[in-house]
Amino acid sequence: MIKVAISGVAGRMGREVLKTVLAAEDTELCAAIDVFNEGLDAGTLLGGEPLGIKIASNLAEALTASGAEVMVDFTGPRSVTANVLTALKAGVRPVVGTTGMSREDFIKVSELANNMHLGCIIAPNFAIGALLMIKFAAEAAKYFPHVEIIEKHHDQKLDAPSGTAIKTAEMILEQRGDFQQGLALEEEKIIGARGGKMPGGLRIHSVRLPGCVAHQEVIFGGVGQTLTIKHDSIARESFMPGVLTAIRAVPRLEGVVYGLENLLFE
Ligand code: NAP
Numbered sequence: 001m002i003k004v005a006i007s008g009v010a011g012r013m014g015r016e017v018l019k020t021v022l023a024a025e026d027t028e029l030c031a032a033i034d035v036f037n038e039g040l041d042a043g044t045l046l047g048g049e050p051l052g053i054k055i056a057s058n059l060a061e062a063l064t065a066s067g068a069e070v071m072v073d074f075t076g077p078r079s080v081t082a083n084v085l086t087a088l089k090a091g092v093r094p095v096v097g098t099t100g101m102s103r104e105d106f107i108k109v110s111e112l113a114n115n116m117h118l119g120c121i122i123a124p125n126f127a128i129g130a131l132l133m134i135k136f137a138a139e140a141a142k143y144f145p146h147v148e149i150i151e152k153h154h155d156q157k158l159d160a161p162s163g164t165a166i167k168t169a170e171m172i173l174e175q176r177g178d179f180q181q182g183l184a185l186e187e188e189k190i191i192g193a194r195g196g197k198m199p200g201g202l203r204i205h206s207v208r209l210p211g212c213v214a215h216q217e218v219i220f221g222g223v224g225q226t227l228t229i230k231h232d233s234i235a236r237e238s239f240m241p242g243v244l245t246a247i248r249a250v251p252r253l254e255g256v257v258y259g260l261e262n263l264l265f266e
Helices: 012-023 059-066 080-089 105-118 128-140 165-175 236-251
Strands: 002-007 027-033 070-073 093-097 119-122 146-153 203-208 214-222 225-233 255-258
Touching: 002 012, 002 059, 002 236, 012 027, 012 203, 012 236, 027 059, 059 203, 070 080, 070 236, 080 093, 080 105, 093 236, 105 119, 105 165, 105 255, 128 165, 128 214, 128 225, 128 236, 165 203, 165 214, 225 236
Parallel strands: 002 027, 002 070, 070 093, 093 119, 119 255, 146 203
Antiparallel strands: 146 214, 214 225
């Protein structure tokens, strides 16, 4: 049994992870952490029987006291880096779904994971369909270098663009090499109308609306044709097989793996 602590357990993703960890045969919930609902039994979050594990707000204490082996984090961009550093310092392997970490944060986490000889998985998207979308988009970019990304999420999401959109853009940029798209003299009549600009003029457009979960279209433009690669997560369950894969894999790893595709594809 892998002893799992869930950080951000009271959130939308945290509750889904809780269900998953309780249902899997080889994982055991050992700690539940959230700044919200402190003291509440984790079982009541799902409307069920008490589990005997109370929600704690102090991550370091909860990890040490529970003997956690893996910490799953679905909190927010402002707390994720501190949480991951805390887990590594406590000898606990992080599986990170929270998006919005900066490059500097990523470097700090990487250094600590290496120094501690601990595995850490940071995955901007755990849904297999989204990972395939990124893979296919990177392939298409070799033939269609003109590309823009539209991502849509629910209106409670704090960071923009999404981690998935950034990861997609990075993979496309890697494949298409030195290429500049768009007009240099373009003029926005409303600031932001053309979206966020990545290197090479690749644009990302972020939509935030109630009713959305996580959706993305990668649109390629060529002579007389367009190609659209589209993925929709219509329920948070879509992320759970990937989260379980990461929980099972992280104890065997050393250092940071950025992107679940590194564990799934050749
Ligand atoms: P959410 O509903 O706001 O849940 C976050 C939870 O974490 C909230 O209960 C929040 O409490 C709590 N929290 C905030 N700071 C904390 C801290 N320092 N320690 C412990 N708990 C803390 O958000 P969500 O929709 O579940 O999304 C969480 C993250 O996952 C976001 O970054 C989102 O982009 C990402 N995400 C990733 C994937 C993926 O596949 N990688 C998929 C979906 C979502 P308060 O409400 O009191 O702040």
